[in-house]
Amino acid sequence: MAAEAQYTAVPVSITVNGVQYNATVEPRTLLVYFLREHLNLTGTHVGCDTSQCGACTVHLDGRAVKSCTILAVQANGATVKTIEGLANGEQFHPVQQGFQEKHGLQCGYCTPGMIMTAVHLLETNPNPSDDEIKHALEGNLCRCTGYVNIVESIKWAAQKMGGKNVSR
Amino acid sequence: MFPANFGYVAARSIEEAIQLMAKHGEDGKLLAGGHSLIPAMKLRLTSPKTLIDLGTVPALHGIKLDGNNLVIGALTVHADVASSDLLRKHVPGLSEAAHVIGDVQVRNRGTIGGSCAHADPAADMPVILAALNASFTIQSASGTRAIKADEFFTDFYTTAMKENEVLTEVRIPLPGSGSGTAYAKLPHPASGYVVVSAGALITRQASGACTSARVFVGGLGSGPVRAVATEMELQGKPLTPQLIAAAAAKAAEETDPVEDSYADAEYKRAVAAVYARKAIEAAVGRVNV
Numbered sequence: 470m471a472a473e474a475q476y477t478a479v480p481v482s483i484t485v486n487g488v489q490y491n492a493t494v495e496p497r498t499l500l501v502y503f504l505r506e507h508l509n510l511t512g513t514h515v516g517c518d519t520s521q522c523g524a525c526t527v528h529l530d531g532r533a534v535k536s537c538t539i540l541a542v543q544a545n546g547a548t549v550k551t552i553e554g555l556a557n558g559e560q561f562h563p564v565q566q567g568f569q570e571k572h573g574l575q576c577g578y579c580t581p582g583m584i585m586t587a588v589h590l591l592e593t594n595p596n597p598s599d600d601e602i603k604h605a606l607e608g609n610l611c612r613c614t615g616y617v618n619i620v621e622s623i624k625w626a627a628q629k630m631g632g633k634n635v636s637r
Numbered sequence: 638m639f640p641a642n643f644g645y646v647a648a649r650s651i652e653e654a655i656q657l658m659a660k661h662g663e664d665g666k667l668l669a670g671g672h673s674l675i676p677a678m679k680l681r682l683t684s685p686k687t688l689i690d691l692g693t694v695p696a697l698h699g700i701k702l703d704g705n706n707l708v709i710g711a712l713t714v715h716a717d718v719a720s721s722d723l724l725r726k727h728v729p730g731l732s733e734a735a736h737v738i739g740d741v742q743v744r745n746r747g748t749i750g751g752s753c754a755h756a757d758p759a760a761d762m763p764v765i766l767a768a769l770n771a772s773f774t775i776q777s778a779s780g781t782r783a784i785k786a787d788e789f790f791t792d793f794y795t796t797a798m799k800e801n802e803v804l805t806e807v808r809i810p811l812p813g814s815g816s817g818t819a820y821a822k823l824p825h826p827a828s829g830y831v832v833v834s835a836g837a838l839i840t841r842q843a844s845g846a847c848t849s850a851r852v853f854v855g856g857l858g859s860g861p862v863r864a865v866a867t868e869m870e871l872q873g874k875p876l877t878p879q880l881i882a883a884a885a886a887k888a889a890e891e892t893d894p895v896e897d898s899y900a901d902a903e904y905k906r907a908v909a910a911v912y913a914r915k916a917i918e919a920a921v922g923r924v925n926v
Contacts, residue, residue, distance in 0.1 A: 589741070
């Protein structure tokens with residue numbers, strides 16, 4: 470007997486920044502709105518809402534993804550990390566420190582997405598070249614055109630991390 | 638932006654997905670990674686009544702060698718295709734095609750089966766898979782069949798699959814000894830989609846003569862277009878740079894490219910020759926005799 474489709478309230482269990490949340494969502498609820506409006510985690514931004522700008526980037530089971538293009542129901546059973554889950558208490562993640570040290574932001578709107586993409590990059594490639602950093606940032610747009618300092622920020626973080634993965 | 642409301646059901650097996658499709662008929666739509674379907678639903682270009690999620694079917698994930706075929710589960714994401722050592726070793730042209738799809742986040746979520754079933758004329762996977770002579774395994778209640786990649790993409794956003802069928806895997810014959818594969822792409826500078834691209838599978842004798850060539854170009858029609866004149870020009874001849882350039886110059890012969898605001902037909906035909914040459918040269922450079 471095939472499972473029944475649910476049209477209004479689908480139960481989901483999603484672990485966000487180490488906390489397991491059990492909730493019911495409409496099938497059309499996008500992951501970014503689940504994070505922002507159900508969990509009040511508003512650090513993840515909605516920019517273009519068309520999977521181009523990357524402001525909504527979070528980690529889903531350890532990979533950088535665009536949460537505006539994923540249904541919350543597709544994240545059922547998964548682990549999500551957002552910008553709020555990056556710092557260790559008062560201690561910023563080295564990529565956050567890098568953006569502070571190297572002036573990697575102007576208006577700050579793209580910053581959470583930029584940082585989550587950069588953290589994913591350094592987790593998979595701890596010593597990226599400039600070209601590898603730029604390739605990794607292809608899915609993140611900055612309207613202030615601050616790309617030079619963003620690349621510098623990520624290089625600063627890579628050096629600070631010394632080729633090691635410091636994610637929690 | 639929100640999609641119109643719809644029903645959701647997570648399939649637990651391929652068989653259950655097939656049952657669910659039979660039950661929901663025209664109202665049902667299969668969901669893979671969602672990176673073509675969800676944007677279209679948010680823009681209300683399509684509003685399926687029920688989504689049947691394949692992401693929850695474990696059997697659809699993974700990359701393996703099965704006899705003389707590389708087998709990629711339909712729900713395998715582009716990032717895994719790009720980073721697979723097995724694929725890099727045997728079909729580097731496929732790895733490089735997967736590496737230039739969209740962006741990191743899209744590659745972490747978009748799937749090989751979803752991309753092919755969506756059949757976007759500006760997609761990368763159809764072009765390289767046609768060049769590699771891949772086939773698609775299609776399953777329905779009445780059994781399993783295979784469709785060759787060069788017969789699969791029948792029109793814009795249209796495939797040879799029937800409504801009650803599920804694409805379960807992509808099978809790629811191992812290129813024989815003396816073979817090389819490559820993919821070359823001119824991406825649209827904003828969207829990253831294909832303006833023109835080319836995929837090549839070239840086999841060469843130790844003497845240097847070309848024993849077989851498969852060359853397909855993307856961006857010119859509704860799906861991958863076989864560069865027949867290019868293949869014939871290469872066949873049996875020593876693969877010199879002059880021959881490759883002359884053959885590649887015929888890549889867009891007899892095509893009638895779709896024009897858009899970025900590239901007109903004449904430009905696309907000219908660029909097709911350049912990218913066919915790049916793909917053939919790179920494939921020849923990878924031949925391991």
